[in-house]
Amino acid sequence: MPKDKLKIGIYELTGCAGDALLIVDCEEELVNIFTAASIEAFLMAKSDNRHGELDVALVEGSVSTEKEKEELLDIRKRARVVVAIGGCACVGGPQAAFLDKKEWEKNLKKVYGNIEFSHSRPLQSKPIDAYIKVDCYLPGCPIGKAQFLSTFARMVNGNPPELFRFPVCVECKWHENDCLLNKDILCLGPLTLAGCGSVCPNFNVPCFGCWGPTEEANRTSEYYLLREKGFDTEVIKNRMANYSGTRITEFFEQFRKEKR
Amino acid sequence: MRILKLQKKDLFPLLKVISREAELWAPTAKGDKFAYGRVLDFSRIAMDAVRTIIPPKKIMVPSLFNMFNFTEKGYQEDLSHVTDRILFGIHPCDIHGLLILDKLFSQAYLDPYYLEPRKKTLILGLSCLPDAYCFCKSTHTDIIEEGYDLFFTDLESYFLVWIGSSRGDDLIRLAPDFFDDKLTEKDIQTYTKWQEKRDNAFKTTVNFTRMPDLMELNYKAPFWEEVGAACLACGSCSMVCPTCNCYNVVDKLFLGNKPGKRLRHWDSCTLPEYSEVAGGENFREHKSQRLKLWYTHKLQAYVSKYGKPSCVGCGRCLVTCPVQIHVKSVADALEGHPVEAFWKKFAQEVSK
């Protein structure tokens, strides 16, 4: 075990604060988190936050304003290791699901009109690796308690995180759930990273894909499979886009080319 | 081998007597499917269950469990999943599945995490009638001659009960009054008729004797690319297969000076990280390569070692794979027969 406590900072950019909240929700483990490492900054939980060198920065949320971009670049300069926590930081989150800039601008205008913002210029939401090098990704919407605690414990012991890379289906079968896709229900289990414990299918609710896509997500095959089951193209596309953030953009571009 | 008669009405009282010392596990309803579960209320036993979603391997090696607790000083084995159990309602194919796992988990290294619970589990088999997806007749696993303690054949109003081991015999001795050892000519006739009826009920067949050669001959066949393209790499085929036994281990650490845990969970060779080695190199990067490995195991390699396939014809891959990559459709492709499966349609659709 390293002699000095790791200096860790937890930061929130644009998102629902669910990942920071989940850390607060670690409840009885919270004291251990604060004693195992030196928590230099964690806005949701403390007011005596310091701005200095860090061993690990945990960053939640997508980059959605100019100010956040600057803050993120500053965090990267100060931190040895940057961990993206949660779907928004990893892939951009639901707010990054606008497929092109024009569509985003149109929607920004629809919500906010022509107002000029004085505090910080808005940016189309992007995952943090759009601006900085990310050393490790902790997916989830929100991240999982067990997954976060074991990753944190591994980090403070100087070990790299070990996360599931396979899809939800594996965990779903561990829980012996009957496949919802086979029941003609639009389930994104095969495309979505495991780690949540297949919580939705356990409750008989299809996977919405909230942990973001796996490396090998076979969207083309699932797309045709769902088409054959009678789902509408737009409905499938939307469902796949909801939590895939910017990762889906490349897929749709590729898909469009192939269709031509 | 002794064969006894048990009246249907006496089944639950029998189970009550014999399950005093051990946990009773049996198929129970899960939605419109079935799953093995611990049974306290016997009326929950699904006597008509054709197949459970997950085979009984889960009772021996749970999908995710702790192997040992460790600190900087040493480790302490955790065998908390080992307990005395009675497994009731297990069909011949699944008993064969356990017999295959017995071999696999006691090769060069004995695996106590499988073998200990296996030793402590009594197997009370139950006869079944096949549905459209069963093909255990093709794998010759439709009947069972070993691997059970008792086997119950359901003949409408009564059971014929085979005693397969001395432990099975001990169970009978706990409640000898329920059994009748005088079998009549009529009983034998009824049994023969039931067997004929069952034999004729199979809808799915696969010619396994041809499979090892066909696997070799089709090593470079284009259909492997087709199954690879459609495969969702969801690992479900391995999870539901009674003979898939691969696992991975993860060390889980805790804060606050608590001991770490080495967790063991089911794995699948169809998942991309399975064949990945240090440095990020992957020996089977493509799904087609991984699927070929899976089918080599099921249809070819085990045959050359043990003289039979490591498929028991339970039909679980047939009902589970969302894109219908399963023993039947792959066997059809190997034989050059027309394939009725989503993956074939997908290949045609995409090439359009």
Added chain:
Amino acid sequence: MKTISIDHLPRVEGNGGVFATIDGHVITEVKLVINEGPRLIERLTVGKTPEEDVSIAPRICAICSVSHKNAALRAMENALGVKVQPKITLLRELAHMGEFIESHSLHVYYLALPDYVGFPNAIAMASKFPFEVKIALEMKQFGNAIMKNLNGRMIHGENMVIGGFGSFPTREDLVWIKNRAIQFMPFVFRTVELFCGLDYPTVPESDTLYACCEPGNGQYGFWGEEIILSTGEKVARDDYKSLTNEFLVSHSYCKRSHYKGNPYSVGALARVNVLGERLQGESAKMYKKYFSPRWKKNPLFHNAAQALEILYCFEKVPELVDEILAIPENPPVVPYTTKTGKGTGLVEAPRGLLIHHYEVKDGLVSDVDIITPTAQNAEDIERYCYLAAQKLLDEGKEDAIRDRMDLVVRAFDPCISCSVHMAEVKRAPSDDWKKKLAELQPAGPAFIGIGKEGRSDDRAGLDLAAGMKEAGMENVYLETEIEEDHSLEGLAGRPLIFLDIVNMGEPAGKIAMLPLQHVFWNAVLSHRLLPAVSNRLTYDQIKNAYILGIQPESIEEGGRLSNSVRAAVEKILEEITN
């Protein structure tokens, strides 16, 4: 000039800040800034299926995810004509209680209490208050356990679906929830006594309007089909816009609300102030014991009200469980065939009134409107911060401003992600008005001279306007011209700058640019200008109006313009006409 700023408001859920600028003896600016970027959730869900919407919309806010889920379900079910069985409603209410227990205990103990006992955070506080920290933790865990049990996860569960539940809790689970709630009671009383008995500072205190859901049947509760105001007025579900009147400010991505031109407050304090008389059982006893007229005007009592609501929830949970257990059948998910419709769902989130409104067309969501509690509170948060800052400045306690604003913001339990990080106090540089004026110039401001001739320095505004006109500037008006015609309406979209003398307690001739709203909020600064213009300006215009004020020496009848004010007028004219 000096700015007190809390750039990142700590211990709130999300990311925001409050800024106050001091210019001499007046606060010239208070802004609740939300650093959170724009997520456009309302647009993201357009084009999605109703099922997806109820999955994505709660992602607005983690801590209110169950409230968002219930609001979304109620709105969507109204839109699609889905009627759920009473058991479903009861189970949803139980999940809602879980969120209140979790959120309120987190807020009062972990986020608010450290301020009152002098610790930077709850972990540090644990050394001196181990019992409180432990109880808070256990209550929070219990709230989370309820949500996990009913909705699948503590945060962003998906088990509550349109038309019912994916699966149902077991009888054992429900009985456990009931028994655990009963076990907590002694600690719940302790919580109420602690937070209702805290010595809350008297600054700021000011009346406001409160709004919450009308649960109906004379009950206390967390949802309804109407909104009820502290005036007794009621607003029907579908008319919610007449209450909320959303508008934008340039310093935040969080929309704001006002009712008839006035800020209003929502949240635990609003509910207790409006519905407190309806509490029953132990909650009623505690309400009678602790409630005082100060609760009606001091936002810091949000903490006390939350503690009271924790008691309400703990009393309600066992009742709900009994009602649920009395209905053995688990109703299947209600299917729907409606493809087109619109509907609104009203619920109380822990931090206040939450409204979801949807329109569905051909099976896909076509329009979405979501109004969050913090968005509604933002105006009052700014107002109370201003009042606190100005009052403390008046009392010569400038050093206390930052912490007090922090306390005020935190009392509202803002959920920044649904809207809003924290407090900063700045001192304005000298001649700060020049900078502000320059910022407003590109928008083409209109100037309105206010005053009265023959009353010493009171003519300064008129002199200024006349000087500007002389210099050939357009859009310059005299008070009298405005009164005669209706040219104000023609000025929509332009910033309005009123030219007038203002008593700021400064040396004569001091110039400052103040938001017009401060004049509305502060009796000291108030002026006869108010009746003249306020009823003729829309709220948007008021938000975009300023007063360029000069500190007078005298406003005696018959006197002449003083030298210091004359110098100020010339200074302004020189600045503007250049």
